Amino acid sequence: MFYIGVDLGTSACKFLLVNEAGEVCHQVTREYPLSMPHTGWSEQDPALWWKACLDGIPALLQGFDAAQVQGIGIGGQMHGLVALDAAGEVLRPAILWNDGRTAKETDYLNNVIGRETLSRYTGNIAFAGFTAPKILWMKDHEPELFARIAKILLPKDYLVYRMTGQFATDFSDASGMLLLDVEHKCWSKEMCEICSVQPEWLATLYESWQFVGCLQPEVAAALGLPAGVRVCAGAGDNAAAAIGTGTVGNGRCNISLGTSGTIFISRDRFGVDATNGLHAFAHADGGWHLMGCMLSAASCNKWWMDDILKVTAKDYPAEQAPITEDKLGRNPVFFLPYLMGERSPINDTDARGTLIGLSMNTTRADITQAVLEGVAFAIRDSFEVARSIGVTIPRSNLCGGGAKSALWGTILANVLGIPLDILVTEQGPGYGGALLAMVCCGRFATVREATDALVHVSRTIQPDPALTARYEERYHKFKQIYPTCKALFKELAD
Numbered sequence: 296m297f298y299i300g301v302d303l304g305t306s307a308c309k310f311l312l313v314n315e316a317g318e319v320c321h322q323v324t325r326e327y328p329l330s331m332p333h334t335g336w337s338e339q340d341p342a343l344w345w346k347a348c349l350d351g352i353p354a355l356l357q358g359f360d361a362a363q364v365q366g367i368g369i370g371g372q373m374h375g376l377v378a379l380d381a382a383g384e385v386l387r388p389a390i391l392w393n394d395g396r397t398a399k400e401t402d403y404l405n406n407v408i409g410r411e412t413l414s415r416y417t418g419n420i421a422f423a424g425f426t427a428p429k430i431l432w433m434k435d436h437e438p439e440l441f442a443r444i445a446k447i448l449l450p451k452d453y454l455v456y457r458m459t460g461q462f463a464t465d466f467s468d469a470s471g472m473l474l475l476d477v478e479h480k481c482w483s484k485e486m487c488e489i490c491s492v493q494p495e496w497l498a499t500l501y502e503s504w505q506f507v508g509c510l511q512p513e514v515a516a517a518l519g520l521p522a523g524v525r526v527c528a529g530a531g532d533n534a535a536a537a538i539g540t541g542t543v544g545n546g547r548c549n550i551s552l553g554t555s556g557t558i559f560i561s562r563d564r565f566g567v568d569a570t571n572g573l574h575a576f577a578h579a580d581g582g583w584h585l586m587g588c589m590l591s592a593a594s595c596n597k598w599w600m601d602d603i604l605k606v607t608a609k610d611y612p613a614e615q616a617p618i619t620e621d622k623l624g625r626n627p628v629f630f631l632p633y634l635m636g637e638r639s640p641i642n643d644t645d646a647r648g649t650l651i652g653l654s655m656n657t658t659r660a661d662i663t664q665a666v667l668e669g670v671a672f673a674i675r676d677s678f679e680v681a682r683s684i685g686v687t688i689p690r691s692n693l694c695g696g697g698a699k700s701a702l703w704g705t706i707l708a709n710v711l712g713i714p715l716d717i718l719v720t721e722q723g724p725g726y727g728g729a730l731l732a733m734v735c736c737g738r739f740a741t742v743r744e745a746t747d748a749l750v751h752v753s754r755t756i757q758p759d760p761a762l763t764a765r766y767e768e769r770y771h772k773f774k775q776i777y778p779t780c781k782a783l784f785k786e787l788a789d
Contacts, residue, residue: 370535370724371451552697556592624765
Protein backbone atom coordinates (compact mmCIF):
# COMPACT_ATOMS: atom_id res chain seq x y z
CA MET A 296 0.00 0.00 0.00
CA PHE A 297 1.09 3.60 -0.65
CA TYR A 298 0.44 6.94 1.03
CA ILE A 299 1.00 10.40 -0.43
CA GLY A 300 2.58 13.13 1.66
CA VAL A 301 2.36 16.72 0.40
CA ASP A 302 4.62 19.57 1.52
CA LEU A 303 2.95 22.81 0.42
CA GLY A 304 5.80 25.31 0.64
CA THR A 305 6.25 28.96 -0.24
CA SER A 306 8.19 28.39 -3.45
CA ALA A 307 7.31 24.81 -4.33
CA CYS A 308 5.07 21.86 -3.55
CA LYS A 309 6.83 18.58 -2.84
CA PHE A 310 5.05 15.24 -3.21
CA LEU A 311 6.23 11.99 -1.59
CA LEU A 312 5.04 8.46 -2.34
CA VAL A 313 5.63 6.41 0.81
CA ASN A 314 5.05 2.68 1.23
CA GLU A 315 3.68 1.05 4.37
CA ALA A 316 7.21 0.39 5.62
CA GLY A 317 7.84 4.13 5.64
CA GLU A 318 10.19 4.09 2.65
CA VAL A 319 10.06 7.03 0.24
CA CYS A 320 9.55 5.32 -3.11
CA HIS A 321 9.31 8.42 -5.30
CA GLN A 322 9.27 12.18 -4.94
CA VAL A 323 8.32 15.01 -7.25
CA THR A 324 8.57 18.79 -6.85
CA ARG A 325 6.61 21.47 -8.66
CA GLU A 326 7.71 25.09 -8.28
CA TYR A 327 5.59 28.24 -8.54
CA PRO A 328 6.24 31.98 -8.31
CA LEU A 329 5.84 34.32 -5.35
CA SER A 330 4.23 37.70 -5.95
CA MET A 331 5.48 40.85 -4.19
CA PRO A 332 3.29 43.64 -5.62
CA HIS A 333 4.48 46.18 -3.03
CA THR A 334 7.47 46.45 -0.72
CA GLY A 335 7.00 44.04 2.18
CA TRP A 336 4.05 42.25 0.59
CA SER A 337 4.06 38.52 -0.17
CA GLU A 338 1.17 36.89 -2.03
CA GLN A 339 0.37 33.76 -4.01
CA ASP A 340 -2.53 32.65 -6.17
CA PRO A 341 -3.98 29.45 -4.60
CA ALA A 342 -4.67 28.23 -8.15
CA LEU A 343 -0.91 27.70 -8.44
CA TRP A 344 -0.98 25.24 -5.53
CA TRP A 345 -3.81 23.29 -7.09
CA LYS A 346 -2.11 23.28 -10.50
CA ALA A 347 0.98 21.85 -8.79
CA CYS A 348 -1.17 19.00 -7.43
CA LEU A 349 -2.84 18.33 -10.78
CA ASP A 350 0.59 18.08 -12.41
CA GLY A 351 2.70 16.70 -9.56
CA ILE A 352 0.58 13.82 -8.26
CA PRO A 353 0.15 12.07 -11.65
CA ALA A 354 3.92 12.43 -12.17
CA LEU A 355 4.51 10.98 -8.71
CA LEU A 356 2.46 7.90 -9.60
CA GLN A 357 4.28 7.10 -12.85
CA GLY A 358 5.61 3.55 -12.68
CA PHE A 359 3.52 2.69 -9.61
CA ASP A 360 0.11 1.10 -9.13
CA ALA A 361 -2.14 4.04 -8.28
CA ALA A 362 -4.83 1.62 -7.08
CA GLN A 363 -2.62 0.87 -4.06
CA VAL A 364 -2.74 4.47 -2.80
CA GLN A 365 -4.77 4.59 0.41
CA GLY A 366 -4.51 8.14 1.75
CA ILE A 367 -3.16 11.67 1.45
CA GLY A 368 -1.81 13.93 4.19
CA ILE A 369 -0.68 17.53 3.70
CA GLY A 370 1.78 19.63 5.67
CA GLY A 371 1.56 23.26 4.63
CA GLN A 372 2.95 26.75 5.04
CA MET A 373 1.16 28.35 7.97
CA HIS A 374 -0.69 31.63 8.63
CA GLY A 375 -1.68 32.46 5.02
CA LEU A 376 -5.09 34.04 4.46
CA VAL A 377 -7.19 32.35 1.77
CA ALA A 378 -10.57 34.10 1.49
CA LEU A 379 -13.40 32.46 -0.47
CA ASP A 380 -16.78 33.78 -1.59
CA ALA A 381 -20.13 31.97 -1.30
CA ALA A 382 -19.38 30.00 -4.48
CA GLY A 383 -16.08 28.76 -3.08
CA GLU A 384 -14.05 30.98 -5.40
CA VAL A 385 -10.88 32.73 -4.25
CA LEU A 386 -11.50 36.44 -3.62
CA ARG A 387 -7.90 37.66 -3.80
CA PRO A 388 -4.37 36.23 -3.83
CA ALA A 389 -3.48 34.56 -0.54
CA ILE A 390 -1.56 36.81 1.87
CA LEU A 391 1.34 34.64 3.05
CA TRP A 392 3.17 34.02 6.33
CA ASN A 393 6.11 36.24 5.36
CA ASP A 394 3.98 39.23 4.35
CA GLY A 395 4.87 42.37 6.29
CA ARG A 396 1.99 44.76 5.55
CA THR A 397 0.19 44.35 8.90
CA ALA A 398 2.38 46.40 11.26
CA LYS A 399 -0.55 48.69 12.14
CA GLU A 400 -2.95 45.82 12.74
CA THR A 401 -0.40 43.87 14.78
CA ASP A 402 0.28 46.91 16.92
CA TYR A 403 -3.47 47.37 17.45
CA LEU A 404 -3.91 43.79 18.61
CA ASN A 405 -0.89 43.79 20.91
CA ASN A 406 -1.14 47.28 22.35
CA VAL A 407 -4.82 48.27 22.14
CA ILE A 408 -6.50 44.91 22.67
CA GLY A 409 -3.42 43.98 24.71
CA ARG A 410 -0.92 41.15 24.87
CA GLU A 411 -2.34 39.77 28.11
CA THR A 412 -5.84 39.68 26.61
CA LEU A 413 -4.63 37.95 23.45
CA SER A 414 -2.69 35.42 25.50
CA ARG A 415 -5.74 34.72 27.64
CA TYR A 416 -7.94 34.14 24.59
CA THR A 417 -5.46 32.26 22.37
CA GLY A 418 -2.26 31.46 24.30
CA ASN A 419 -0.27 33.74 21.98
CA ILE A 420 0.36 37.36 21.08
CA ALA A 421 0.10 38.90 17.61
CA PHE A 422 2.86 38.67 15.02
CA ALA A 423 2.73 40.35 11.62
CA GLY A 424 2.71 36.98 9.89
CA PHE A 425 -0.33 35.62 11.73
CA THR A 426 -3.72 35.38 10.02
CA ALA A 427 -5.82 37.65 12.28
CA PRO A 428 -3.87 40.85 11.46
CA LYS A 429 -4.31 40.02 7.76
CA ILE A 430 -8.07 39.79 8.22
CA LEU A 431 -8.10 43.22 9.88
CA TRP A 432 -5.99 44.62 7.03
CA MET A 433 -8.41 43.25 4.46
CA LYS A 434 -11.35 44.74 6.36
CA ASP A 435 -9.72 48.18 6.38
CA HIS A 436 -8.17 48.23 2.91
CA GLU A 437 -10.45 45.99 0.81
CA PRO A 438 -13.92 46.45 2.36
CA GLU A 439 -15.76 45.37 -0.82
CA LEU A 440 -13.92 42.05 -0.90
CA PHE A 441 -14.19 41.65 2.87
CA ALA A 442 -17.97 41.97 2.62
CA ARG A 443 -18.02 39.00 0.21
CA ILE A 444 -16.12 36.58 2.46
CA ALA A 445 -17.93 33.30 3.07
CA LYS A 446 -15.00 31.12 4.18
CA ILE A 447 -11.49 31.66 5.52
CA LEU A 448 -8.97 28.89 4.96
CA LEU A 449 -5.27 28.30 5.48
CA PRO A 450 -3.15 27.29 2.46
CA LYS A 451 -3.12 23.52 2.99
CA ASP A 452 -6.82 23.61 3.84
CA TYR A 453 -7.52 25.05 0.41
CA LEU A 454 -6.00 21.91 -1.11
CA VAL A 455 -8.08 19.71 1.20
CA TYR A 456 -11.15 21.67 0.08
CA ARG A 457 -10.31 21.17 -3.61
CA MET A 458 -9.73 17.46 -3.02
CA THR A 459 -12.75 16.66 -0.84
CA GLY A 460 -15.17 19.58 -1.07
CA GLN A 461 -14.96 19.93 2.72
CA PHE A 462 -14.01 23.03 4.71
CA ALA A 463 -11.62 21.65 7.31
CA THR A 464 -8.56 22.64 9.28
CA ASP A 465 -6.49 21.02 11.99
CA PHE A 466 -5.60 22.33 15.43
CA SER A 467 -1.87 22.76 14.76
CA ASP A 468 -2.34 25.00 11.71
CA ALA A 469 -5.30 26.86 13.24
CA SER A 470 -3.11 27.72 16.24
CA GLY A 471 -1.20 30.20 14.08
CA MET A 472 -4.28 32.20 13.10
CA LEU A 473 -4.72 33.98 16.46
CA LEU A 474 -8.37 32.96 16.30
CA LEU A 475 -8.08 29.62 18.13
CA ASP A 476 -8.34 29.07 21.86
CA VAL A 477 -5.36 26.75 21.76
CA GLU A 478 -5.69 25.40 25.29
CA HIS A 479 -9.30 24.32 24.83
CA LYS A 480 -9.03 23.55 21.10
CA CYS A 481 -11.97 25.61 19.94
CA TRP A 482 -12.49 28.84 18.04
CA SER A 483 -12.29 31.89 20.27
CA LYS A 484 -15.59 33.77 20.25
CA GLU A 485 -13.83 36.85 21.64
CA MET A 486 -11.15 36.91 18.92
CA CYS A 487 -13.78 36.46 16.21
CA GLU A 488 -15.59 39.51 17.55
CA ILE A 489 -12.38 41.55 17.74
CA CYS A 490 -11.51 40.68 14.12
CA SER A 491 -15.09 40.92 12.76
CA VAL A 492 -15.01 37.25 11.78
CA GLN A 493 -18.33 35.46 11.43
CA PRO A 494 -18.24 31.99 13.04
CA GLU A 495 -19.60 30.38 9.86
CA TRP A 496 -16.53 31.62 7.97
CA LEU A 497 -14.31 29.26 9.92
CA ALA A 498 -13.55 25.67 8.94
CA THR A 499 -14.46 22.61 10.99
CA LEU A 500 -11.65 21.68 13.40
CA TYR A 501 -10.01 18.24 13.35
CA GLU A 502 -7.03 16.46 14.84
CA SER A 503 -4.35 16.19 12.17
CA TRP A 504 -4.77 12.48 11.48
CA GLN A 505 -8.57 12.53 11.38
CA PHE A 506 -10.49 11.68 8.24
CA VAL A 507 -11.99 14.69 6.45
CA GLY A 508 -13.31 13.06 3.28
CA CYS A 509 -12.50 10.97 0.23
CA LEU A 510 -11.36 12.43 -3.05
CA GLN A 511 -14.26 13.73 -5.10
CA PRO A 512 -14.76 11.48 -8.16
CA GLU A 513 -13.80 14.15 -10.70
CA VAL A 514 -10.73 15.08 -8.64
CA ALA A 515 -9.66 11.44 -8.31
CA ALA A 516 -9.88 11.07 -12.07
CA ALA A 517 -7.82 14.22 -12.65
CA LEU A 518 -5.13 13.06 -10.21
CA GLY A 519 -5.07 9.49 -11.52
CA LEU A 520 -6.19 8.06 -8.17
CA PRO A 521 -9.05 5.83 -6.97
CA ALA A 522 -12.10 7.69 -5.71
CA GLY A 523 -11.85 5.99 -2.31
CA VAL A 524 -8.53 7.62 -1.35
CA ARG A 525 -8.89 9.10 2.14
CA VAL A 526 -7.71 12.63 2.95
CA CYS A 527 -6.81 13.56 6.53
CA ALA A 528 -6.84 17.06 8.01
CA GLY A 529 -3.04 17.37 7.82
CA ALA A 530 -0.93 19.83 9.79
CA GLY A 531 0.98 23.09 9.73
CA ASP A 532 4.45 22.67 8.26
CA ASN A 533 6.37 22.73 11.54
CA ALA A 534 4.03 20.27 13.26
CA ALA A 535 4.06 17.99 10.20
CA ALA A 536 7.86 18.12 10.10
CA ALA A 537 7.92 17.26 13.80
CA ILE A 538 5.85 14.15 13.09
CA GLY A 539 8.31 13.25 10.34
CA THR A 540 11.21 13.48 12.81
CA GLY A 541 9.45 11.52 15.55
CA THR A 542 9.05 14.56 17.81
CA VAL A 543 5.99 13.09 19.47
CA GLY A 544 5.20 12.79 23.18
CA ASN A 545 6.00 14.91 26.20
CA GLY A 546 9.45 16.52 26.26
CA ARG A 547 10.52 15.43 22.78
CA CYS A 548 12.37 18.14 20.87
CA ASN A 549 13.47 18.90 17.33
CA ILE A 550 15.87 21.64 16.26
CA SER A 551 15.93 22.62 12.60
CA LEU A 552 18.95 24.54 11.33
CA GLY A 553 17.48 25.74 8.07
CA THR A 554 17.49 29.20 6.52
CA SER A 555 15.53 30.12 9.61
CA GLY A 556 15.74 28.05 12.76
CA THR A 557 12.98 26.35 14.70
CA ILE A 558 12.95 24.81 18.14
CA PHE A 559 9.95 22.51 18.50
CA ILE A 560 9.15 21.04 21.93
CA SER A 561 6.31 18.54 22.18
CA ARG A 562 4.15 18.59 25.32
CA ASP A 563 1.24 16.60 26.75
CA ARG A 564 -0.30 19.68 28.34
CA PHE A 565 -0.78 23.32 27.43
CA GLY A 566 1.53 25.96 28.85
CA VAL A 567 2.52 29.57 28.14
CA ASP A 568 5.63 31.43 29.28
CA ALA A 569 5.27 34.82 30.98
CA THR A 570 6.38 36.89 27.98
CA ASN A 571 4.92 34.74 25.19
CA GLY A 572 8.47 34.43 23.92
CA LEU A 573 7.60 31.02 22.47
CA HIS A 574 4.52 30.15 20.45
CA ALA A 575 2.11 27.86 22.32
CA PHE A 576 0.39 25.79 19.63
CA ALA A 577 -1.49 22.51 19.33
CA HIS A 578 0.56 19.60 17.99
CA ALA A 579 -0.32 17.16 15.24
CA ASP A 580 -0.03 14.24 17.70
CA GLY A 581 -3.07 15.42 19.68
CA GLY A 582 -1.11 17.30 22.34
CA TRP A 583 0.52 20.72 22.30
CA HIS A 584 3.93 22.18 21.60
CA LEU A 585 6.12 25.16 22.28
CA MET A 586 7.95 26.59 19.31
CA GLY A 587 10.68 29.15 18.97
CA CYS A 588 11.46 30.57 15.55
CA MET A 589 14.66 32.49 14.87
CA LEU A 590 14.61 34.33 11.56
CA SER A 591 18.28 33.75 10.63
CA ALA A 592 19.97 30.44 11.44
CA ALA A 593 21.87 28.65 8.68
CA SER A 594 21.37 31.82 6.63
CA CYS A 595 23.84 33.55 9.00
CA ASN A 596 26.53 31.07 8.01
CA LYS A 597 25.56 31.36 4.34
CA TRP A 598 25.76 35.18 4.56
CA TRP A 599 29.21 35.02 6.14
CA MET A 600 30.55 32.38 3.75
CA ASP A 601 28.94 33.51 0.49
CA ASP A 602 28.50 37.26 0.76
CA ILE A 603 31.44 38.23 2.94
CA LEU A 604 34.13 35.57 2.44
CA LYS A 605 32.98 34.77 -1.12
CA VAL A 606 33.55 31.02 -0.76
CA THR A 607 31.41 28.35 -2.41
CA ALA A 608 29.33 25.84 -0.50
CA LYS A 609 31.83 23.06 -1.14
CA ASP A 610 34.48 25.12 0.65
CA TYR A 611 32.48 25.54 3.88
CA PRO A 612 34.29 22.59 5.57
CA ALA A 613 37.67 24.10 4.66
CA GLU A 614 36.69 27.36 6.38
CA GLN A 615 35.72 25.43 9.50
CA ALA A 616 38.80 23.17 9.52
CA PRO A 617 40.99 25.55 11.62
CA ILE A 618 38.37 25.52 14.39
CA THR A 619 39.76 22.68 16.46
CA GLU A 620 38.10 21.33 19.61
CA ASP A 621 40.53 23.12 21.91
CA LYS A 622 39.21 26.44 20.52
CA LEU A 623 35.59 25.65 21.35
CA GLY A 624 34.19 27.55 24.30
CA ARG A 625 37.19 29.91 24.31
CA ASN A 626 36.37 32.27 21.44
CA PRO A 627 36.65 35.96 22.52
CA VAL A 628 34.41 37.03 19.61
CA PHE A 629 30.61 37.00 19.92
CA PHE A 630 27.98 37.29 17.19
CA LEU A 631 24.30 38.27 17.54
CA PRO A 632 22.50 36.43 14.70
CA TYR A 633 19.76 39.00 14.18
CA LEU A 634 20.40 39.78 10.51
CA MET A 635 16.66 40.18 9.83
CA GLY A 636 15.52 41.21 13.29
CA GLU A 637 14.41 38.41 15.58
CA ARG A 638 11.23 36.61 16.41
CA SER A 639 11.72 34.14 19.30
CA PRO A 640 12.12 34.82 22.08
CA ILE A 641 12.81 38.60 21.91
CA ASN A 642 10.27 39.60 19.20
CA ASP A 643 12.30 42.62 18.09
CA THR A 644 12.14 43.69 14.45
CA ASP A 645 14.79 46.36 15.09
CA ALA A 646 17.46 43.96 16.37
CA ARG A 647 20.44 43.52 14.04
CA GLY A 648 23.43 41.26 13.60
CA THR A 649 26.38 42.32 15.74
CA LEU A 650 30.02 41.26 16.07
CA ILE A 651 31.67 42.19 19.35
CA GLY A 652 35.02 41.32 20.88
CA LEU A 653 37.14 41.95 17.80
CA SER A 654 40.82 42.77 18.27
CA MET A 655 44.02 42.90 16.23
CA ASN A 656 44.43 39.22 17.06
CA THR A 657 41.03 38.19 15.67
CA THR A 658 41.27 35.70 12.82
CA ARG A 659 38.97 34.75 9.99
CA ALA A 660 38.33 31.43 11.76
CA ASP A 661 37.39 33.24 15.00
CA ILE A 662 34.56 35.07 13.23
CA THR A 663 33.45 31.90 11.45
CA GLN A 664 33.32 30.19 14.85
CA ALA A 665 31.46 33.15 16.39
CA VAL A 666 28.75 32.92 13.72
CA LEU A 667 28.16 29.23 14.46
CA GLU A 668 28.22 29.84 18.20
CA GLY A 669 25.93 32.87 18.00
CA VAL A 670 23.19 30.81 16.35
CA ALA A 671 23.65 28.07 18.98
CA PHE A 672 23.43 30.61 21.82
CA ALA A 673 20.26 32.13 20.31
CA ILE A 674 18.69 28.67 20.13
CA ARG A 675 19.54 28.21 23.79
CA ASP A 676 17.65 31.45 24.55
CA SER A 677 14.44 29.68 23.49
CA PHE A 678 15.40 26.59 25.50
CA GLU A 679 15.80 28.75 28.59
CA VAL A 680 12.29 30.16 28.12
CA ALA A 681 10.88 26.62 27.98
CA ARG A 682 12.86 25.61 31.05
CA SER A 683 11.50 28.65 32.90
CA ILE A 684 8.03 27.07 32.90
CA GLY A 685 9.30 23.68 34.04
CA VAL A 686 9.82 21.96 30.68
CA THR A 687 12.57 19.31 30.80
CA ILE A 688 14.40 18.67 27.54
CA PRO A 689 16.70 15.65 27.97
CA ARG A 690 17.74 15.42 24.28
CA SER A 691 16.75 16.66 20.83
CA ASN A 692 16.73 15.74 17.17
CA LEU A 693 18.82 17.93 14.87
CA CYS A 694 17.90 18.42 11.22
CA GLY A 695 18.12 20.94 8.39
CA GLY A 696 21.03 22.00 6.20
CA GLY A 697 23.10 23.22 9.16
CA ALA A 698 22.99 19.72 10.67
CA LYS A 699 25.37 18.56 7.94
CA SER A 700 28.19 20.39 9.74
CA ALA A 701 29.72 18.08 12.37
CA LEU A 702 31.38 21.10 13.98
CA TRP A 703 28.10 22.99 14.29
CA GLY A 704 26.43 19.91 15.78
CA THR A 705 29.21 19.62 18.36
CA ILE A 706 28.93 23.29 19.28
CA LEU A 707 25.15 23.09 19.64
CA ALA A 708 25.20 19.88 21.72
CA ASN A 709 27.61 21.48 24.17
CA VAL A 710 25.91 24.89 24.28
CA LEU A 711 22.66 23.10 25.17
CA GLY A 712 24.32 20.39 27.23
CA ILE A 713 22.19 17.61 25.75
CA PRO A 714 22.64 14.77 23.21
CA LEU A 715 21.53 15.56 19.65
CA ASP A 716 20.16 12.76 17.46
CA ILE A 717 20.66 12.75 13.68
CA LEU A 718 17.96 10.79 11.85
CA VAL A 719 18.36 8.12 9.18
CA THR A 720 16.10 10.05 6.81
CA GLU A 721 14.74 13.57 6.85
CA GLN A 722 11.97 14.50 4.44
CA GLY A 723 10.27 17.41 6.19
CA PRO A 724 6.54 18.15 6.34
CA GLY A 725 5.67 15.84 3.44
CA TYR A 726 6.89 12.78 5.30
CA GLY A 727 4.92 13.81 8.38
CA GLY A 728 1.87 14.21 6.15
CA ALA A 729 2.31 10.66 4.86
CA LEU A 730 2.54 9.29 8.42
CA LEU A 731 -0.64 11.15 9.36
CA ALA A 732 -2.33 9.59 6.32
CA MET A 733 -1.23 6.15 7.55
CA VAL A 734 -2.94 6.74 10.89
CA CYS A 735 -6.03 8.06 9.11
CA CYS A 736 -6.20 4.87 7.04
CA GLY A 737 -5.69 2.53 9.99
CA ARG A 738 -2.13 1.45 9.18
CA PHE A 739 -1.26 2.59 12.73
CA ALA A 740 -3.56 3.21 15.68
CA THR A 741 -1.80 6.39 16.85
CA VAL A 742 0.73 8.92 15.62
CA ARG A 743 3.17 7.76 18.32
CA GLU A 744 2.87 4.19 17.09
CA ALA A 745 3.67 5.33 13.55
CA THR A 746 6.74 7.37 14.50
CA ASP A 747 8.10 4.69 16.85
CA ALA A 748 7.90 2.18 14.02
CA LEU A 749 9.20 4.29 11.14
CA VAL A 750 11.50 7.07 12.41
CA HIS A 751 15.03 5.96 13.34
CA VAL A 752 18.23 7.59 14.62
CA SER A 753 21.44 7.11 12.66
CA ARG A 754 23.90 8.66 15.14
CA THR A 755 24.03 10.81 18.26
CA ILE A 756 26.25 13.79 19.10
CA GLN A 757 27.08 13.58 22.80
CA PRO A 758 28.04 16.67 24.82
CA ASP A 759 31.40 16.74 26.60
CA PRO A 760 31.13 17.85 30.26
CA ALA A 761 34.29 19.98 30.16
CA LEU A 762 33.26 21.68 26.92
CA THR A 763 29.71 22.19 28.18
CA ALA A 764 31.10 23.97 31.23
CA ARG A 765 33.17 26.30 29.03
CA TYR A 766 30.14 27.12 26.91
CA GLU A 767 28.06 27.74 30.01
CA GLU A 768 30.40 30.59 30.93
CA ARG A 769 30.36 31.97 27.37
CA TYR A 770 26.58 31.80 27.15
CA HIS A 771 26.13 33.98 30.24
CA LYS A 772 28.32 36.61 28.60
CA PHE A 773 26.39 36.31 25.33
CA LYS A 774 23.11 36.92 27.21
CA GLN A 775 24.29 40.40 28.23
CA ILE A 776 24.89 41.67 24.70
CA TYR A 777 21.33 42.08 23.37
CA PRO A 778 19.93 43.88 26.45
CA THR A 779 22.90 46.25 26.30
CA CYS A 780 22.32 46.99 22.59
CA LYS A 781 18.51 46.95 22.52
CA ALA A 782 17.96 50.69 22.88
CA LEU A 783 20.68 51.41 20.35
CA PHE A 784 19.06 49.09 17.79
CA LYS A 785 15.84 51.09 18.08
CA GLU A 786 17.71 54.37 17.71
CA LEU A 787 19.59 53.15 14.63
CA ALA A 788 16.31 52.00 13.03
CA ASP A 789 14.62 55.39 13.44
